[in-house]
Amino acid sequence: ASAYPFFGAHQAGITTPAQDRLHFAAFDVSSTLDRTGLIELLTEWTEAAARLTQGLEVAEGGATGGSDYAPPVDTGEALGLPASGLTITFGFGPGLFTDASGADRFGLAARRPAALEPLPRFQGDALQPERSGGDLCIQACADDPQVAVHAIRNLSRIAFGRASLRWSQLGFGRTSSTSTSQTTPRNLFGFKDGTANLKAEDGSLLDEQVWVQASDSPAWLAGGSYLVARRIRMIIENWDRVQLGEQEMLVGRSKGEGAPLSGGTEFSEPDFEATGVADKPLIDTNAHVRLAHHSSNGGARMLRRGYNFVDGNDELGRLDAGLFFLSFQRTPQQFIDVQTSLAADGLNEYLKHVGSAIFAVPGGVREGEFVGQALF
Numbered sequence: 123a124s125a126y127p128f129f130g131a132h133q134a135g136i137t138t139p140a141q142d143r144l145h146f147a148a149f150d151v152s153s154t155l156d157r158t159g160l161i162e163l164l165t166e167w168t169e170a171a172a173r174l175t176q177g178l179e180v181a182e183g184g185a186t187g188g189s190d191y192a193p194p195v196d197t198g199e200a201l202g203l204p205a206s207g208l209t210i211t212f213g214f215g216p217g218l219f220t221d222a223s224g225a226d227r228f229g230l231a232a233r234r235p236a237a238l239e240p241l242p243r244f245q246g247d248a249l250q251p252e253r254s255g256g257d258l259c260i261q262a263c264a265d266d267p268q269v270a271v272h273a274i275r276n277l278s279r280i281a282f283g284r285a286s287l288r289w290s291q292l293g294f295g296r297t298s299s300t301s302t303s304q305t306t307p308r309n310l311f312g313f314k315d316g317t318a319n320l321k322a323e324d325g326s327l328l329d330e331q332v333w334v335q336a337s338d339s340p341a342w343l344a345g346g347s348y349l350v351a352r353r354i355r356m357i358i359e360n361w362d363r364v365q366l367g368e369q370e371m372l373v374g375r376s377k378g379e380g381a382p383l384s385g386g387t388e389f390s391e392p393d394f395e396a397t398g399v400a401d402k403p404l405i406d407t408n409a410h411v412r413l414a415h416h417s418s419n420g421g422a423r424m425l426r427r428g429y430n431f432v433d434g435n436d437e438l439g440r441l442d443a444g445l446f447f448l449s450f451q452r453t454p455q456q457f458i459d460v461q462t463s464l465a466a467d468g469l470n471e472y473l474k475h476v477g478s479a480i481f482a483v484p485g486g487v488r489e490g491e492f493v494g495q496a497l498f
């Protein structure tokens with residue numbers, strides 16, 4: 123699609139077929155911002171996002187239509203480019219409700235979702251504070267990286283003096299399908315990623331696993347979701363020395379077809395009971411897909427929407443590459459349960475989680491409202 127509607131029952135950018143490119147940004151609100159200022163910022167962000175996602179400049183006047191004596195309102199690099207499937211998804215971090223000193227700056231503390239807490243420490247975490255957390259986030263996805271970057275740049279510019287960039291991440295090559303209409307892409311380990319993902323067509327499973335329900339608490343978050351972001355470095359130089367059979371054993375699927383090692387084709391259900399020679403399970407006990415599967419996690423699933431990244435290289439000459447993992451779930455507990463069970467994942471030898479953040483993603487925006495309005 124060339125343009126997705128910005129307004130709707132849910133925010134776009136969750137069950138929207140995953141676009142090819144990502145620019146994700148986390149912000150800290152300024153210490154001088156008050157409740158009125160926060161509402162103004164969200165209102166301006168909403169107006170800008172409604173325009174940008176339709177392929178329009180950020181505001182009337184744009185890059186060239188204003189006064190010669192003022193900086194243009196739009197930065198201009200997306201002039202002439204179509205909407206490119208741009209979606210802009212906003213989220214609220216724990217710090218928006220109570221800041222580090224425990225102060226209730228915006229009068230929101232009583233409305234904080236009880237589950238919106240910084241994630242617990244997981245085994246193997248090597249988190250860097252400068253790549254973690256944030257009071258607000260914006261996920262911009264598009265099929266053209268210039269369009270996604272233009273969106274984040276102009277929204278950051280609008281926030282000037284009110285919220286500043288804390289960290290941001292570019293991503294390419296979606297690592298998930300979120301619609302059955304999409305072919306499954308590959309991550310930087312070379313494996314198909316997104317095969318068993320929750321998808322837009324999953325109907326009532328989405329209500330059960332992804333969308334916060336009206337019967338859940340708090341009511342203002344109904345129709346929304348919880349977003350977890352993890353910057354996962356992949357030690358690909360080591361991975362590339364691992365034998366094919368071992369790579370497949372660690373994942374639990376074949377590399378070419380992406381079929382479960384218990385047999386069948388890509389979309390066959392894995393059979394975790396199936397055994398081969400000497401009664402060895404065909405899908406290893408520490409295989410990623412076994413440990414991540416809902417049958418190992420009390421039924422917990424999630425909608426994954428991550429991207430590959432390569433951000434140059436480190437001082438040892440290794441690519442700073444990996445998976446920028448993004449998942450949407452009805453409660454953070456679903457992620458916590460799966461990530462806890464992944465402590466035994468054989469893949470961990472080749473992974474390092476260096477960034478982490480959690481956000482409450484409010485429900486969809488109605489025309490004339492601002493994003494998250496029900497919170498105020």
Ligand code: HEM
Pocket residue numbers: 309311313314315316317318319352354356373375392410411414415416423424444445447457460461464473
């Ligand atoms: C499945 C790779 C991290 C949750 C898969 C699959 C691959 C894969 C190749 C099989 C294909 C598919 O169904 O998508 C990776 C890599 C990771 C990573 C390379 C790190 C860089 C994570 C994390 C979580 C997660 C952090 C959640 C805490 C899942 C789930 C499935 C899955 C829920 C589907 C399992 C099923 O139902 O069969 N992953 N993954 N993965 N992964 Fe990951």
